[in-house]
Amino acid sequence: MNSLIFILLKRIRLPIILLVLSYAIVILGFVLIPGQDDQGNVWHMSFFHAFYFVSFMASTIGFGEIPYEFTNAQRMWTIFSIYATVTIWLYSIGAILSTLQNPAFKRILKENDFRKKVALIRDPFYLICGYGDTGKLLAHELSANNILSVVLDIDPERIDNLQIDEPDIDIPALAANAAFPEVLETAGLTHNLCQGVIALTNKDEVNLKIAITARLLNKERMLQDHLMVVCRAESVEVEANMASFGTSHIINPFDIYARRLALSVRSPSAYLIYEWLTNPYHKVRKEPIKPPKGTWVICGYGRFGKAISRHLNYVGIKTVIIEAEPDATRSPEGTIIGRGTEAVTLREAKITEAVAIVAGTDNDANNLSIVLSAQDEIKHYYRGKKRDREYYDKYYLKNTDYQGDIKHNIISEQTEGKLFSIARQNFSRNKKVFEKAELDFIMQPASIVAGEILSIIKTPLLSTFLSLARRQKDEWANVLISRISSFIDNTATTWMVEISEKQTPAVMYFLKKDKISVREITSHPRNRDRSLNCVVLLVHRKKNKESLRRYEMSDMRKASKYNNVLLPKNDFEIQEGDQLLICGDKESMHLMCWTVSNINVYNYIHSGYELAGSHIGLWFDKMKKKYNRETIE
Structure with missing residues (x-):
């Protein structure tokens, strides 16, 4: 606020001085120049009358000569005063407008507004x-999920776009360099309600500095797991550096x-x-895509190309690398020099x-x-192969190359002329173009990081859950796919339920008296014989072998080892403190x-009996139960 006042006063200092001087001189002139009253006597204007007249004269309103008609001397002074004061007013107004449009003034104004919004967060x-x-x-x-966020970005245009986008919740945003600790503090880094810091800039060095700043300024909260730090890292070196000082989550979109x-x-x-569970839009694809096994050509051996090559080689896929600068990227032996956009390189x-x-290059x-x-x-x-085949078949000729192609199944009715294609989309603005390219997979770093x-x-x-699911066999995955796709047509979502007094008070009330199963949690509140359109993917529980004694031994071993039960059966018993991961x-x-x-x-789901909602209804139910007991006795 002090900076705002300082800049404002600095910019309009001269106009204010000129206005004060002009008003003082003009008012003094009207007081000293003698006038004449209605009786013809000499009359001098008071300072109050002079100030009143100059006020409406200088603003060009003009109420007339008061309280008596002016003499020629007074009218001459009035003419001079009009030109002097109006000119200075025009200059002053121009200076004020110029100050309001000054970039530094506008920046400070936005910073003050941003500080107020952050301070008012509850x-x-x-x-x-x-x-x-x-x-x-x-x-x-x-x-969209009613979770508040505060945004920092160094580009003012992006912050302006945020205001244009009009999200569901008003998001405080500021155009500033997030690498500066004071900027992070202004944005609420040390705020008690700040749940996490998410570094998503396009520079690993800046993300690293944000992570370090968050750690040093909130050491106690991070040690107590009250502050989560999530960073995007696109290089293995920076990722290892972030992990060394306890960054909560490090996301490498290429490796993922x-x-x-x-x-x-x-x-x-x-x-x-x-894909179903991590896609931000949770779009449901009915059938899985099966990438072919064979030789894969990778164009671009940067961060993305290296990750793809490493993981494909791990699952037994042979790769051929095309790279324009093999020395700079430390490409392996056998790398073909080129960009891959030329037919010669591809051949x-x-x-x-x-x-x-x-x-996989960085150019869309x-x-x-x-x-x-x-x-x-x-x-x-x-x-060409088809023409050759037709030619040799027509004239009953033999061709060893053609026979070899058939032998190695290169020419087949199913795969002829088709190539499994994957492209990296670096910018979301090119989405429509990539969709028209008929690609099998589109690698979108933004979507991957946001989803994670x-x-x-x-x-x-x-x-x-995903870590455990990757270890399961394909048959297990097919069963889960059939269960989810049976009740979800377009979109799926995931949520968590913790069995506690705070989140599930109704469940806790009955859990103290009776046993609760997964079937009750997933029952429809309007028809207990029906199930909701959801699947319990995981039950997370603290180690307690006694609690799993009634469960199948195979599942108990998994739970005791991982503290988790995958796809629990309907009769699985829920306990206090359990966390349920659900998809539906x-x-x-x-x-x-x-x-x-x-x-x-x-109560209706648990017992089949509907409790009355009003006090009179509850009293009636109580009296009815008392009457039934007396009748039985």
Whole structure:
């Protein structure tokens, strides 16, 4: 506030001085110049009358000569005063408007407004540093889930776009460098309600500095797990550096996608489950995509290309690398020099013998060009093979190359002219173009990072579930897919329920008296014989072997080892402190939240008997039970 007043006074200091001097001189002139009253006597204007006259004269309102008509001397002074004061007023107004448009003044004004908004926050919030594609997607997803966030970005244009986007919740935002500790403090880093700091800038060095600042300024809260620090890291070195001082979550979009791709090759069904649960939009695809096994061509050996190559090699996929600068990227031996946008480079990589191509450069136009060029090469190759085949068949000629192609199944009715294609989409603004390219997979770093962070915030158990799910067989994944797809058509969502007095008071009320099973938690509140459209994916429990004694031995061993039970059966008994990870539609989520918090509703599910909601109804039920007991006795 002091800076705002200082800049304002500095910019309009001269106009104020000129206005004061002009008013003082003009008023003094009207007081000293003699006038004449209605009786013809000499009359001198008082300071009050002079100030009153100058006030409406200088503002060009003009009420007339008061209190008597002016003499010629007074009128001459009035003419001079009008030109002097009006000119100075115009100059002063221009100076004020110029000050209001001054970038420094506007910045300070926005900073003060931002400080007030942050100071008035009364709900838990997350501090997002970076409003690029990832930050934008995450902020809007948090807003859609009624989770407040505060945004910092160094680019003022992005902050302006945030105001234009109009998210569901008003998001305080400031254009400032998040690498500066004072900026982070202003944005609420040390605020008691700050639940986490999310560093999503496009520079690993800035994200690293944000993580260090958060650790040093909130050491006690981080040690007590009251503050979560999530950072985006695109290099292995920075990732290791962040992990060394206890960063809560480090997200490398390239490594995450490479692991997912390898999972899709090894277990397509498990990958489909992964995609359902981590996609920010939770779009449901009915059938899994099965990437082919064979030789894959990777164009670009940067951070993304290295991760893809490493994970594909781990699952037994052979890769051929195309890189424009092999020395700078430390490409392996056998790397083909080029960008992959040229047909010559693709032919050198033997694209016609490959089953898939990965366009992984940091240029969206090049990535699309690589895929289109590769697809054209495949089409031309198979057209030529088809012509050769027709020619040799027509004239009953033998060709060893043709026979060899048939022997190795290169020419087949199912795969002829098709190439499994993956492209990296660096910017969300190119979404429509990539969708028209008919790609099998689109690697979107923003969507991957936002999905991971959203799952960490909303459903911390999801990462545990996915880790356990990756170890299961494809048959297990197929069963889960069939269960989820049976009641979800378009979108799925995940949520957590903790069995506690705070979150599930109705369940706790009956749990103290009786046993509660998964079936009751998932029953429909309006028809207890029906189940909600949801599946309990995981039950997380503290180690207690006695509590699992009645459960199957195989499941007990898993629970005792991991503190978790995957896909518990309907008769699985729930205990206090259990955390349930559930997947279903949004309607089922709202109905379940209503059920576990309303004793009357849950009583119907537990006993089949509906409690009265009013005091009179409760009194009537009590008297009815008393009468029944007396009758029985």
